[in-house]
Amino acid sequence: MTNKFVKLHDMSLRDGMHSKRHQISIEQMIAVSTALDAAGMPLIEVTHGDGLGGASVNYGFPAHSDEDYLNAVIPKMTQAKVSALLLPGIGTVDHIRMAQACGVSTLRVATHCTEADVSQQHIAYSAKLGLDTVGFLMMAHMISAEALLEQAKLMVSYGANCIYCTDSAGFMLPEEVTEKISTLRNGLPDNVEIGFHGHHNLAMGVANSVAAINAGASRIDGSVAGLGAGAGNTPLEVLVAVLHRMGMKTGIDLYKIMDVAEDLIVPMMDSPIRIDRDALTLGYAGVYSSFLLFAKRAEQRYGVSARDILVELGRRGTVGGQEDMIEDLALTMAKENVTAETASATG
Amino acid sequence: MSKKLRAVIIGPGNIGTDLLIKMLRSEWVEPVWMVGIDPESDGLKRAAEMGIKVCSEGVDGVLPFIKADDITIAFDATSAYVHAENSRKLNELGVTMIDLTPAAIGPYCIPPVNLAALSQGNIQNVNMVTCGGQATIPMVAAVSRVQSVSYGEIIATVSSRSIGPGTRANIDEFTRTTASAVEKVGGAKQGKAIIVINPAEPPLIMRDTIHCLVEGEADQAAITASVHDMVGEVQRYVPGYRLVNGPVFDGQRVSMYMEVEGLGDYLPKYAGNLDIMTAAALRTAEMIAQKLTEASAITA
Numbered sequence: 001m002t003n004k005f006v007k008l009h010d011m012s013l014r015d016g017m018h019s020k021r022h023q024i025s026i027e028q029m030i031a032v033s034t035a036l037d038a039a040g041m042p043l044i045e046v047t048h049g050d051g052l053g054g055a056s057v058n059y060g061f062p063a064h065s066d067e068d069y070l071n072a073v074i075p076k077m078t079q080a081k082v083s084a085l086l087l088p089g090i091g092t093v094d095h096i097r098m099a100q101a102c103g104v105s106t107l108r109v110a111t112h113c114t115e116a117d118v119s120q121q122h123i124a125y126s127a128k129l130g131l132d133t134v135g136f137l138m139m140a141h142m143i144s145a146e147a148l149l150e151q152a153k154l155m156v157s158y159g160a161n162c163i164y165c166t167d168s169a170g171f172m173l174p175e176e177v178t179e180k181i182s183t184l185r186n187g188l189p190d191n192v193e194i195g196f197h198g199h200h201n202l203a204m205g206v207a208n209s210v211a212a213i214n215a216g217a218s219r220i221d222g223s224v225a226g227l228g229a230g231a232g233n234t235p236l237e238v239l240v241a242v243l244h245r246m247g248m249k250t251g252i253d254l255y256k257i258m259d260v261a262e263d264l265i266v267p268m269m270d271s272p273i274r275i276d277r278d279a280l281t282l283g284y285a286g287v288y289s290s291f292l293l294f295a296k297r298a299e300q301r302y303g304v305s306a307r308d309i310l311v312e313l314g315r316r317g318t319v320g321g322q323e324d325m326i327e328d329l330a331l332t333m334a335k336e337n338v339t340a341e342t343a344s345a346t347g
Numbered sequence: 348m349s350k351k352l353r354a355v356i357i358g359p360g361n362i363g364t365d366l367l368i369k370m371l372r373s374e375w376v377e378p379v380w381m382v383g384i385d386p387e388s389d390g391l392k393r394a395a396e397m398g399i400k401v402c403s404e405g406v407d408g409v410l411p412f413i414k415a416d417d418i419t420i421a422f423d424a425t426s427a428y429v430h431a432e433n434s435r436k437l438n439e440l441g442v443t444m445i446d447l448t449p450a451a452i453g454p455y456c457i458p459p460v461n462l463a464a465l466s467q468g469n470i471q472n473v474n475m476v477t478c479g480g481q482a483t484i485p486m487v488a489a490v491s492r493v494q495s496v497s498y499g500e501i502i503a504t505v506s507s508r509s510i511g512p513g514t515r516a517n518i519d520e521f522t523r524t525t526a527s528a529v530e531k532v533g534g535a536k537q538g539k540a541i542i543v544i545n546p547a548e549p550p551l552i553m554r555d556t557i558h559c560l561v562e563g564e565a566d567q568a569a570i571t572a573s574v575h576d577m578v579g580e581v582q583r584y585v586p587g588y589r590l591v592n593g594p595v596f597d598g599q600r601v602s603m604y605m606e607v608e609g610l611g612d613y614l615p616k617y618a619g620n621l622d623i624m625t626a627a628a629l630r631t632a633e634m635i636a637q638k639l640t641e642a643s644a645i646t647a
Contacts, residue, residue: 056539057500057558057600089542092519114546115507117515317547324502324556328604331592 005249007219008236009043009195010036012265013073014085015221015228017049018290019273022062026072032264033073036224037080039256043106045083046073049229049290050321051110052084052099053091058323059290066095070102081105085136087321088118093125100129109155110136110166112319113143116151120158127159134195135160138320141171141286145183152184162193162219167208168320170201170230170283174211185216195219198234200226201283203275205234206242213248225261227269230289231279237261278306285314294323298330308333351377352636353417355409355442357433358424359383359390359401361511362447365613366422366625367394373629375636379416382409406433413440420632423448426513427520434472443635444472445628449520455528457481458630459580460488466638473631476528477521478620479503479542479555481627482588486557486603487533489577490594493569495562497599499535501525502558504543506550509618518542535559553607553619554591560599567596574603584630585623586610 013029033044047066048054055061062069066084074082083106084099096107107126109119119135126133135155140148152163165180172180177196184194196212198205198221209220222239226232237257240250275283278296282289287310295306295313309330318325352375356363359381370378381394386403395401400416402408412418421437422445423430430450437444446453453472456462457480465473475481483501490496503525514521522540529538545551561570574594581588587608595602609615609622 056541057498057560057602058502058541058556088518089522089544092522094519112544112546115515115544117512118518118544120516121519316551317545319543319545321502321541321543322504322545324504324604325554327595327602328554328556328592331595331604 003247003249004213005251006213006243007042008239008250008252009045009083009219009221010041010224010236011045011221011233012223012225012227014045014047015049015233016223017062018229018293019227019232020268020270021293022049022060024063024268026064026068028268029069029073030076032224032260033080034076035260035264036257037077039260040252041080041257042251043081043083044073045085045108046070047084051087051091052095053086067098067102070099070104074103083108085110086122087111088122090321093122096122096126096129100131104131106132106134108134108136108164109160110138113137113140113148113151116154119155123155123158123160127161132162133160134162134164136164136166136197138166138168139288140165140180141167141169141176145180148180149183149187152188156188156192161191162195163188164195164197164219165212166197167199168288169286170199170204170289171286172198172208173202173204174207177208177211178215181212181215181217193218195221197221199229199283199289200231200234201275201279201289206239209234209239210242210246213243224257225265226273227265228273228289230282230292231275232273235261278310281307281310285311287314288318288320288322290320291323291326294326298326302330302334304330304333304337351375352420352632352639353377353379354420354422354632355380355382355413355418356422356424357382357406359388359394360424361614362424362621362625363422364390364393365621366424366628367397367399368612369625369629371397373633375633376420376629379418380409380412382406406436410436410440413437413442418442420445420635422628422632438471443470445631446472446474447624447628449477449517449524450474451524455480455532456627456631457484457488457528457532458584458627458634459485459577460532462631462634466634470635475624475628475631476532477525478505478624479521479540480525480528481623482553482555482605482607482620483557484528484533485577485581486574486605487529487535487559489573490559490561490570490601491534493573494566496533496535496559497562498537498539498560499529499533500539500541500558501529502541502543502556503620504545504551504554505620506553506617507544507546508550509553509614509620510544550615550617552617555605555607557603557605559601561601565596565599565601570594570601584626585619587616587619588623
């Protein structure tokens with residue numbers, strides 16, 4: 001493993017948008033991305049938290065459009081490349097065309113782990129444009145390694161040159177990561193890269209990323225200071241330190257990325273990114289990490305525990321993108337609470 | 348009542364078969380032909396067992412029988428790629444086309460919102476938008492007929508089992524067509540559509556969320572009454588169309604949370620997304636039949 005190069009991919013300006021309610025300013029985007037560029041980060045993702053076209057009532061309206069963010073960041077990069085995320089059903093190929101015109105190098109097409117066949121037109125279009133095209137299989141804890149491989153093969157057949165096992169709920173433990181990444185590595189052609197995207201809801205972000213690398217992953221997502229949905233992404237400055245101690249190469253200056261975390265990202269946070277009881281529930285119950293703040297808001301508005309909402313969402317098998325279920329469910333649970341109270345008062 | 352309109356269904360798949368079963372109960376429209384392209388297909392065999400004439404040579408195969416069988420209405424449940432040609436050939440023979448594909452050559456039709464207005468004119472082709480559009484646009488219209496809607500957004504969540512390969516391969520068609528109809532029929536100045544596919548087992552019943560941003564202070568009483576009236580209108584042809592929560596009022600935002608359970612004719616009850624398409628298409632044909640009957644009664 002010594003001297004192995006691992007490509008790290010920063011999520012703080014995309015997944016981090018979730019924890020900032022999509023309100024990162026243009027100035028903050030530029031400050032963080034230029035500091036990451038100077039620290040040697042090879043790839044930085046910039047879009048709405050829910051990807052291109054995510055601007056909506058359902059997911060939140062951002063402070064600026066995807067196009068404005070991309071146009072602000074890309075010309076400032078000296079060595080770093082910029083990626084964009086797209087979820088079919090939310091964004092369309094029109095958004096891919098826009099992002100390519102802005103100068104992104106990498107396009108990541110994300111689907112729920114069982115629904116890869118909705119990505120055909122987007123992956124094919126991105127590959128045809130000559131972009132580094134990634135298939136991003138979300139909530140990968142919900143299916144077996146073999147089933148994940150079948151979905152990955154579909155994305156490769158459409159033109160993806162890299163496949164991600166995405167632990168959107170921060171539910172996986174290292175053994176599961178090892179099994180899934182090994183299965184993908186053994187089952188896909190050598191020229192297809194394997195990636196891992198972790199969340200830190202069970203504090204497994206770094207351990208899972210190391211397991212993924214040892215099993216054959218060569219791209220790893222993380223966020224500086226963990227800025228991201230739920231209890232955040234794999235904290236990148238920590239991962240860099242661990243990988244360097246393991247003798248691996250990342251091309252990243254450890255002290256510089258520590259300073260980005262401490263001096264730029266932490267002061268930006270609306271509230272500390274930590275494993276509070278609700279974020280822990282995400283990881284424990286296997287729930288999509290960006291549901292966290294929606295559940296907290298529903299708790300405030302309707303007086304229903306965010307933890308109860310999240311557990312019920314997990315029980316119902318909700319998937320990424322179903323943010324609208326949170327207010328709906330909270331209203332239903334609030335009605336049931338009133339009914340239960342009335343029943344006990346009269347009974 | 349005069350004689351029923353005689354119909355041809357093109358596309359013997361899930362949608363075409365469900366439509367056929369519903370049509371067999373109709374007082375206004377009678378299924379005569381089922382058209383496919385594979386003589387061995389289950390869909391054509393099922394139609395033949397139900398006593399319907401079948402043709403396995405595509406639309407061209409049925410054209411010689413249109414006049415003799417007095418066919419005046421056609422339903423296309425194939426794909427956007429072949430719809431234009433199907434429509435042209437049948438329109439030439441005086442047949443009105445109801446389009447269940449995303450081709451959208453003709454005007455969009457959401458029955459409780461604009462069918463009455465559409466049927467005043469001489470329609471040759473109407474488009475049934477998308478399943479998500481049928482389930483949500485009545486609610487956008489229920490708000491916009493009370494108060495200006497600057498932005499309408501719909502989120503349709505459907506079970507993985509209810510989404511076929513055609514929709515999957517071209518999911519952008521869904522978002523574009525639905526968003527466009529949220530504006531043109533729903534009356535929102537700007538429209539957005541999102542589709543989420545959920546693989547949970549047992550399959551979830553179709554869920555739909557409608558968010559409208561209104562101009563000015565929301566008239567809560569009038570909007571609430573309008574929404575409940577519209578739910579009742581849709582329930583006339585889709586009894587399992589339910590307002591689960593809302594309307595919720597939050598500043599400019601008005602939100603409705605719906606569930607759409609199908610009748611379970613050919614498609615399972617959870618596939619309310621497919622049921623609302625076939626029910627809306629049949630409802631459209633029935634309204635055309637009613638208008639024709641009224642017109643002939645006046646001239647007689």
